Amino acid sequence: MKDTIQLTSLEPSKDLSPFIESFWMIENPSDENEELSTFPDGGIDLYFFHSAEYPLHISLVGLETSAKVGTMPSHSILLGARLKILAAEYLLDMPVADILNDRITIDNGFAGIHQDDLFSFDTFCEKLSQYFISQLSTPIDPRKQAMSELIYHTKGTISVTDIAKAAHWSSRQINRYFTKWLGLPLKSYCDILRFRNSFDTLKMGELFPEEGFNDQSHYIKLIKKYSHLTPKQLAQDENDRFVQLYSED
Structure with a gap:
């Protein structure tokens, strides 16, 4: 990983562990854009992105089956939750089949996350955890x-x-x-x-x-x-x- 990119991650609570692999944050505090490549990893990712151009942009990324190259803009932050297979049914209550190798934009305000929450990883994880726990209304088959x-x-x-x-x-x-x-x-x-x-x-x-x-x-x-x-x-x-x-x- 490039020296300028900073990574942070946190495991979910026991209640959420069947559905969430981790919460994570990537930061690029430098003045330069950074090219990042990713490979398929079996995760469904919920993205919360902040930059000068996009104060808050939320997206849901489906499973990926091929390598991709993207850009992490200068002075930007990307936080998210890597979701497991059961999350589609029990946390999101929506299939992600239609966004295989694709993504959709989620309306701002999702899970009560606001722009300021992206500057505190602990706050972000706590608010997103509380939201997902509130979604667990059906026992797992x-x-x-x-x-x-x-x-x-x-x-x-x-x-x-x-x-x-x-x-x-x-x-x-x-x-x-x-x-x-x-x-x-x-x-x-x-x-x-x-x-x-x-x-x-x-x-x-x-x-x-x-x-x-x-x-x-x-x-x-x-x-x-x-x-x-x-x-x-x-x-x-x-x-x-x-x-x-x-x-x-």
Whole structure:
């Protein structure tokens, strides 16, 4: 990550952990715009952006299946929540299938967040947490909870059949759920998680993880699919492409 970019993250409360991976903040306090690249990571992101041009802009970003390049303007702040798969149904009460690889603008005032709240990360996290807790009016379907827990616990290294068996939910129903709410089948989502979690080994200079892949050819193919780079190129990349790891540092 470029020296000028500052990253902060916070884990959610226990009540929200089934739905939110982390709250995060990226700042560019410099006088120069910074180019940032992101890769698919399995997260649905709720963005709150502030700059001289946009005092407050809120957007919801769906799952991504390809690498993207963007610009972080000078003296700007981007705060957000990285949402898990169950958040679409239980926190947002809306599918994000239509914004796969896309985003929509959310009206200002969402969750009671105002421009001034973006300058205090703690205040931002507290207000957004309180809002989301107020949205939890429906108990989680135990099949969906079991499914979600297995996906994240195994970091995507589990078959659809095994998930269906453990969750007592048919593979067809699970894929129907994913297609309706998220816009892609479960296997594709698990592939994205495996891609994301391979970053840990890449950051340590290991070009082939010990778990999660049938062989090195399979691993290389998956890395190139989502990054358009080989594992070696990705590990040696000098353009700070690991921006999406802010929630894990």
